[in-house]
Amino acid sequence: MLYPKEKYLESEEFPFAAFPYPTLPERVMNPHTHDFIELVYVADGFGEHLYKGHSYPISKGDIFVIPPDVEHDYRVIGTAPLKVYNILFISSFLEAELQALSKVSSFMNFFYVEPFLRQKADFESHLKLSLPEAQEVQLRLERIIEEFDHKALGYRISIKALLIELLVWLSRCYEERLVQTWFRPEHSGIRELCAFLELHYAEPFQLEEICQMCGMSKTSFTHKFKQTIGKTFTEYRNEVRIQASLKWLRETDEPVIRVAERVGVGDVSYYNKLFKQQIGMPPREFRHKYRSGNPRAAAPY
Incomplete structure (x- = not known):
C-alpha cells in the first residue's frame, strides 16, 4: 500500500506533517511505502520494525529515518502501545539545507543508512539515544508538533528552523558515536559495551568483569551506566x-x-x-x- 504525500502532508506549498502516533497492540498489520521521508522517534514501548523484509527490535530511544519507496511496518511487543513521534516531509521541503548538510559525513550516515544493524558488525550506523539525549529530542519534537498543531503566525518558518536545528543536532549525536577520542571516554565505553552486549547477551559475564572491560571501579561504573543509559546494567x-x-x-x-x-x-x-x-x-x-x-x-x- 502506498501512503501518498497528498493525503498525509499539509499541502503542496508546505509538504510537511508532524504528530505523535501510538501504535496499539490490536492494530492490523499494514506493510506500506510512502513517497515522502519519515523521521521516527520511539518514545516508549517495545516492538519490531519490519524493514525490507527483515525484522529489527525497537524500543525507547531509537531514532531513524525511513526514505521514500521502502516497504516497512511495525509490530508491538507486549500489551502496551508503541509510542512514536513521526515527522514527515519531502526532500524538496529542505532542498537547500539538505544540500548543505549532505557535505557533513555524519549527517549523511545517519540520514540515509538503515539504523537497525545492532546484530551485525557495523552496528554503529543506528542511532540509539542515551537518556539525556532522548529527553532532549522529545522536547524538540514536541516543539515542532506544537507549531504544526497551532499554526500560529509564522509557523511554517518556525517549523523549518526547528527541523533544521533538530537534524543538525542529531548529526552531532551520530558524530559523537564515531569519535573514539571523546572528551568523556567512559560514556563512549559504556555505549560500546551496550553494543557488545547486544551481540553477546548470552555470555555469563559478571559485573566485576564488565567493570574491568570499561576500566572503571564498580561504583563509578554503576553510576555512569545509569546516568548514560537510564537504567542499571x-x-x-x-x-x-x-x-x-x-x-x-x-x-x-x-x-x-x-x-x-x-x-x-x-x-x-x-x-x-x-x-x-x-x-x-x-x-x-x-x-x-x-x-x-x-x-x-x-x-x-
Missing part, C-alpha cells in the same frame, strides 16, 4: 535477553527452559518473571499468540 542486560528470546519463541518449538538458557538466563522461573514484566504476558502465552504460522500473528503485537 542488570536491567539493560535483562531487557536485551528478553528481546532476543522472542525470535526463539516465535520460530522454534524449543522448550521455554531451553530458550531461557539460549539467552543466558539459567533459572526458568526468573526468566518467566522477567518476560512477564517486560512483555506483559508469560512466554508460553506469547508463543501461542504470535508464533510463526499462527494466523493471529498476522496482527501486530
Whole structure:
C-alpha cells in the first residue's frame, strides 16, 4: 500500500506533517511505502520494525529515518502501545539545507543508512539515544508538533528552523558515536559495551568483569551506566535477553527452559518473571499468540 504525500502532508506549498502516533497492540498489520521521508522517534514501548523484509527490535530511544519507496511496518511487543513521534516531509521541503548538510559525513550516515544493524558488525550506523539525549529530542519534537498543531503566525518558518536545528543536532549525536577520542571516554565505553552486549547477551559475564572491560571501579561504573543509559546494567542486560528470546519463541518449538538458557538466563522461573514484566504476558502465552504460522500473528503485537 502506498501512503501518498497528498493525503498525509499539509499541502503542496508546505509538504510537511508532524504528530505523535501510538501504535496499539490490536492494530492490523499494514506493510506500506510512502513517497515522502519519515523521521521516527520511539518514545516508549517495545516492538519490531519490519524493514525490507527483515525484522529489527525497537524500543525507547531509537531514532531513524525511513526514505521514500521502502516497504516497512511495525509490530508491538507486549500489551502496551508503541509510542512514536513521526515527522514527515519531502526532500524538496529542505532542498537547500539538505544540500548543505549532505557535505557533513555524519549527517549523511545517519540520514540515509538503515539504523537497525545492532546484530551485525557495523552496528554503529543506528542511532540509539542515551537518556539525556532522548529527553532532549522529545522536547524538540514536541516543539515542532506544537507549531504544526497551532499554526500560529509564522509557523511554517518556525517549523523549518526547528527541523533544521533538530537534524543538525542529531548529526552531532551520530558524530559523537564515531569519535573514539571523546572528551568523556567512559560514556563512549559504556555505549560500546551496550553494543557488545547486544551481540553477546548470552555470555555469563559478571559485573566485576564488565567493570574491568570499561576500566572503571564498580561504583563509578554503576553510576555512569545509569546516568548514560537510564537504567542499571542488570536491567539493560535483562531487557536485551528478553528481546532476543522472542525470535526463539516465535520460530522454534524449543522448550521455554531451553530458550531461557539460549539467552543466558539459567533459572526458568526468573526468566518467566522477567518476560512477564517486560512483555506483559508469560512466554508460553506469547508463543501461542504470535508464533510463526499462527494466523493471529498476522496482527501486530
